[in-house]
Amino acid sequence: MTTKLFGEPVRRREDARLITGQGRFLDDLGANALAAAFVRSPHAHARIRDVDVSAALDVEGLVAIYTWEDLPGLIAEPLPLLIPHPALTHGRTGHALARDVVRHVGEPVVMVVAADRYVAEDACALIEVDYELLKPVVGVEEAAEAVNLVHADVPGNIGAHLVQEVHSAAGTSAREAIEAAPHTLAFRLDIERSASMPLEGRGVYARWDADDESLRVYSSTQTSTSVRMAVAAKLGLALPKVEVIAPDVGGGFGVKIVHPWPEEILVPWAARLLGREVKWTEDRREHFISSAHERAQVHHVRVGFDDDGRVLGLDVNILHDHGAYTPYGIIVPIITSTQLVGPYKIGAYRVEFTSIYTNTVQVTPYRGAGRPQGVFCMERTMDRIAAHLGRDRTEVRAANFIQPGEFPYDQGMTFQDGRPLIYDSGDYPESLRMLKELIGWDSFPATKAEAAAEGRTIGIGVGCYVEGTGVGPYEGGHVQITSDGRVHVSTGLTSQGQGHETVFAQIAATELGVPIERVSVVTGDTRRFGYAVGTFASRAAVMSGNAIALACRKVRDKALKVAADALEADPRDLEITDGVVHVAGAPSASIPLATVAVLSNPLRYAFDQEAQRATQFAGPSSDDRPPVEDGEEPGMEGRDYYSPIRSTFASGMHAAIVETDPLTAEIKILRYVVVHDCGKLINPMIVEGQIHGGVGQGVGGALYEKMAYDEHGQLLNASFMDFLMPYATEVPRIETAHLETPSPLNPLGVKGAGEAGVIPVSAVVAAAIEDAEGITIDRMPISPSDLYSLRTDTRLRKIQ
Amino acid sequence: MSETTGAHRAHAVTLTVNGVLHQVTVPARRLLSDCLRHDLGLTGTHVGCEHGVCGACTVLLDGEPIRSCLTFAVTVDGHEITTVEGLAEGGALSPVQRAFTECHGLQCGFCTPGFLCTVTAFLRDNRTPTDEEVLEAVSGNLCRCTGYQNIIKAVHRAAEIQAEESG
Numbered sequence: 001m002t003t004k005l006f007g008e009p010v011r012r013r014e015d016a017r018l019i020t021g022q023g024r025f026l027d028d029l030g031a032n033a034l035a036a037a038f039v040r041s042p043h044a045h046a047r048i049r050d051v052d053v054s055a056a057l058d059v060e061g062l063v064a065i066y067t068w069e070d071l072p073g074l075i076a077e078p079l080p081l082l083i084p085h086p087a088l089t090h091g092r093t094g095h096a097l098a099r100d101v102v103r104h105v106g107e108p109v110v111m112v113v114a115a116d117r118y119v120a121e122d123a124c125a126l127i128e129v130d131y132e133l134l135k136p137v138v139g140v141e142e143a144a145e146a147v148n149l150v151h152a153d154v155p156g157n158i159g160a161h162l163v164q165e166v167h168s169a170a171g172t173s174a175r176e177a178i179e180a181a182p183h184t185l186a187f188r189l190d191i192e193r194s195a196s197m198p199l200e201g202r203g204v205y206a207r208w209d210a211d212d213e214s215l216r217v218y219s220s221t222q223t224s225t226s227v228r229m230a231v232a233a234k235l236g237l238a239l240p241k242v243e244v245i246a247p248d249v250g251g252g253f254g255v256k257i258v259h260p261w262p263e264e265i266l267v268p269w270a271a272r273l274l275g276r277e278v279k280w281t282e283d284r285r286e287h288f289i290s291s292a293h294e295r296a297q298v299h300h301v302r303v304g305f306d307d308d309g310r311v312l313g314l315d316v317n318i319l320h321d322h323g324a325y326t327p328y329g330i331i332v333p334i335i336t337s338t339q340l341v342g343p344y345k346i347g348a349y350r351v352e353f354t355s356i357y358t359n360t361v362q363v364t365p366y367r368g369a370g371r372p373q374g375v376f377c378m379e380r381t382m383d384r385i386a387a388h389l390g391r392d393r394t395e396v397r398a399a400n401f402i403q404p405g406e407f408p409y410d411q412g413m414t415f416q417d418g419r420p421l422i423y424d425s426g427d428y429p430e431s432l433r434m435l436k437e438l439i440g441w442d443s444f445p446a447t448k449a450e451a452a453a454e455g456r457t458i459g460i461g462v463g464c465y466v467e468g469t470g471v472g473p474y475e476g477g478h479v480q481i482t483s484d485g486r487v488h489v490s491t492g493l494t495s496q497g498q499g500h501e502t503v504f505a506q507i508a509a510t511e512l513g514v515p516i517e518r519v520s521v522v523t524g525d526t527r528r529f530g531y532a533v534g535t536f537a538s539r540a541a542v543m544s545g546n547a548i549a550l551a552c553r554k555v556r557d558k559a560l561k562v563a564a565d566a567l568e569a570d571p572r573d574l575e576i577t578d579g580v581v582h583v584a585g586a587p588s589a590s591i592p593l594a595t596v597a598v599l600s601n602p603l604r605y606a607f608d609q610e611a612q613r614a615t616q617f618a619g620p621s622s623d624d625r626p627p628v629e630d631g632e633e634p635g636m637e638g639r640d641y642y643s644p645i646r647s648t649f650a651s652g653m654h655a656a657i658v659e660t661d662p663l664t665a666e667i668k669i670l671r672y673v674v675v676h677d678c679g680k681l682i683n684p685m686i687v688e689g690q691i692h693g694g695v696g697q698g699v700g701g702a703l704y705e706k707m708a709y710d711e712h713g714q715l716l717n718a719s720f721m722d723f724l725m726p727y728a729t730e731v732p733r734i735e736t737a738h739l740e741t742p743s744p745l746n747p748l749g750v751k752g753a754g755e756a757g758v759i760p761v762s763a764v765v766a767a768a769i770e771d772a773e774g775i776t777i778d779r780m781p782i783s784p785s786d787l788y789s790l791r792t793d794t795r796l797r798k799i800q
Numbered sequence: 801m802s803e804t805t806g807a808h809r810a811h812a813v814t815l816t817v818n819g820v821l822h823q824v825t826v827p828a829r830r831l832l833s834d835c836l837r838h839d840l841g842l843t844g845t846h847v848g849c850e851h852g853v854c855g856a857c858t859v860l861l862d863g864e865p866i867r868s869c870l871t872f873a874v875t876v877d878g879h880e881i882t883t884v885e886g887l888a889e890g891g892a893l894s895p896v897q898r899a900f901t902e903c904h905g906l907q908c909g910f911c912t913p914g915f916l917c918t919v920t921a922f923l924r925d926n927r928t929p930t931d932e933e934v935l936e937a938v939s940g941n942l943c944r945c946t947g948y949q950n951i952i953k954a955v956h957r958a959a960e961i962q963a964e965e966s967g
Contacts, residue, residue: 018909021844250910497908696947
């Protein structure tokens with residue numbers, strides 16, 4: 001059937017504009033807008049004594065200069081704390097422009113608006129800010145010692161502290177279980193900072209319509225609906241007078257879910273104040289020092305286990321560096337804490353985290369959002385257990401797996417959505433079987449021996465994860481069939497390259513029985529759909545996909561009812577094929593959806609020939625029934641929402657074979673294999689693409705990317721020259737296989753896929769290097785220099 | 801607004817972009833990327849880093865790939881430039897454009913114009929590239945979405961389409 005498109009590798013509908021230069025990214029808009037630029041703090045921690053703008057005033061083309069003192073009302077107040085949590089006892093957020101104290105290099109201090117960006121930057125360069133330097137706090141352990149404070153009113157630099165404890169079935173605590181276990185191990189694991197680093201930075205463009213007294217804002221954001229509410233609130237505008245649109249967005253990976261950014265408030269405010277269009281496009285250095293980072297955590301692990309490697313007790317203590325502010329709350333360490341347990345049944349579990357302020361860029365979720373760190377802990381623990389017992393690493397994992405018959409499986413904790421951490425479905429033993437077969441796990445010792453005989457060093461590693469996806473609270477979908485037979489789908493969440501226009505069209509075409517060419521999809525435009533949460537946590541396909549399917553089902557029911565009236569048939573006997581409603585088995589008794597759409601909207605005035613069919617004298621109608629019946633609405637449209645009871649849990653397992661150079665310590669990934677289970681696949685081509693991209697970022701995090709802060713809080717590698725993102729030469733070919741255990745929680749049976757690829761890569765690569773070198777790997781990323789030093793240290797230790 | 805002295809002095813520049821002759825007056829410091837995007841309205845060329853590393857701004861200068869963010873517009877006076885908007889000939893997508901969509905070689909599409917220009921020049925000069933040569937050819941462009949696997953596939957596929965169509 002031509003319209004059954006769910007599950008097919010349908011080519012992307014976004015591509016036509018993107019490969020011809022016709023995409024519309026933020027900076028492609030607003031050709032006549034004024035440009036904003038910012039003076040940002042060059043110091044990690046300082047008090048602002050004075051701002052002298054006098055030298056800038058003569059710059060030709062200058063329009064306005066603003067400091068904190070110019071900001072009115074709520075705009076001068078701290079930015080919102082988006083996700084409060086009882087454990088976040090000392091949450092702090094910055095100001096749109098710094099007030100008195102700057103707390104990281106890059107914090108905005110002055111906004112300049114000028115004729116173009118060149119002129120705006122000229123003016124910025126002439127503004128003199130007098131700073132009194134304060135002691136910077138850099139490094140999470142140094143910050144925890146609290147010799148100096150980031151916020152004078154936050155004792156110990158501690159923003160949040162949370163302990164979660166899950167006792168064993170017998171009621172034993174993790175610490176008791178570890179004490180009583182036949183074997184125990186304790187160790188420390190570190191992950192350094194990285195960042196989302198989309199190729200397009202942030203950006204905002206605002207137009208104030210003075211005649212209409214309304215504001216239109218374009219933002220390169222992952223949540224246009226929430227930016228809209230924030231802008232309306234901050235500017236004191238009625239919500240219907242503000243519209244926010246996410247145009248084409250050049251990647252997000254988490255950083256663009258944070259909002260409102262200072263610029264998202266200031267640019268619309270200035271546009272309204274000046275009565276001129278204003279635009280700000282972030283440059284790359286600004287993105288490094290003024291947006292957000294993630295990943296950095298220190299983990300202290302204690303584990304107790306039996307002779308088979310079954311974990312009886314696990315106790316993890318995490319130090320989380322959340323940077324200077326906490327606008328996104330403590331979501332990252334909560335996710336690490338809860339997703340750390342992965343596909344395993346842990347006897348008893350205790351996890352404690354302390355979330356610490358430092359004078360560095362704030363930390364908010366980056367693709368994976370705390371999971372890569374959690375998986376690094378759990379998987380390194382599994383490898384240590386296997387090494388301690390002299391057992392195969394996959395055998396130890398299998399001994400701990402939740403079994404397919406044990407779902408739904410309650411991990412006994414509260415997940416990041418405030419809901420119970422209950423896994424809905426999965427098949428971990430089968431995933432592992434597939435993975436071992438694909439990578440050739442069992443024959444690897446022979447391969448390794450052969451390589452060794454040739455003087456080559458190779459190693460293999462494995463990593464498993466479970467990912468809570470599709471978190472609530474909800475998303476919605478609106479579907480309208482217009483009288484030309486076209487189907488217009490909209491949903492409020494945004495797109496940053498995931499192919500939503502394609503997969504949502506596949507869902508609509510399948511549900512409605514129409515050719516996909518007739519379906520168009522709009523995302524992230526509050527003019528089309530005002531209620532939404534946003535795109536993060538691998539949730540778009542689950543949340544909006546299901547909402548759109550439900551909205552389509554409403555429209556389909558209505559179409560069948562209207563068509564049944566017209567065809568004098570029973571709606572239950574009707575089908576829709578290729579956009580035509582017909583009686584099953586009698587294709588001649590049919591009516592196009594276009595006509596059904598016309599008939600669904602009783603008209604007084606015919607606007608074209610087709611519309612004449614719906615006018616009052618056009619045909620028979622019942623004299624006892626109103627043209628629009630009770631409980632009905634005119635038009636062929638439907639709206640519905642999907643609000644899940646809790647998240648759905650995708651899973652996967654990766655394995656890699658690496659080779660290390662005996663002389664240079666260069667690390668090369670020879671093979672990378674992924675087995676992935678995200679429930680039902682809507683478009684396998686797009687899911688594979690998501691996995692490839694995730695693994696690519698994971699390789700960056702494992703081998704190359706870190707934020708190099710010095711002791712003064714200066715980011716030393718704030719450019720693409722020095723922050724090493726992988727090129728094509730660094731990412732191995734990725735071999736994938738899919739397992740489909742449908743989610744029982746949603747009508748489509750789907751689970752999220754966006755973050756999966758990145759999650760276990762550091763764990764897998766660390767394990768493979770450890771296997772190759774026989775050296776314990778306990779911090780990532782690892783560079784050739786790091787490995788070289790580790791080799792030297794190990795040799796020295798042996799000599800001693 | 802335009803100043804007439806020093807670095808801000810305006811210069812008349814003549815460029816042929818995608819076969820169309822343009823005359824613009826720009827300050828000496830105007831980057832070619834900004835000139836294309838903001839003076840000529842050809843926003844298909846994207847700026848990812850403005851320091852020459854990411855390759856998103858790659859355009860063809862007299863047929864050769866260059867970083868338009870590291871080039872002053874005044875230095876290319878009298879030259880020919882091809883941007884992503886000029887790759888489709890007579891409305892028909894080029895083999896490279898077709899291969900990228902066929903192989904799912906793009907996601908957010910921000911880096912794509914740079915890849916398309918780079919690969920177009922590469923396959924013009926090397927019609928039957930090896931795996932190694934393809935990898936080398938795209939190794940100066942950053943992509944944060946795709947993991948490159950489908951981009952590499954697309955380059956091979958473009959070579960195939962090119963060969964099929966040249967007979």
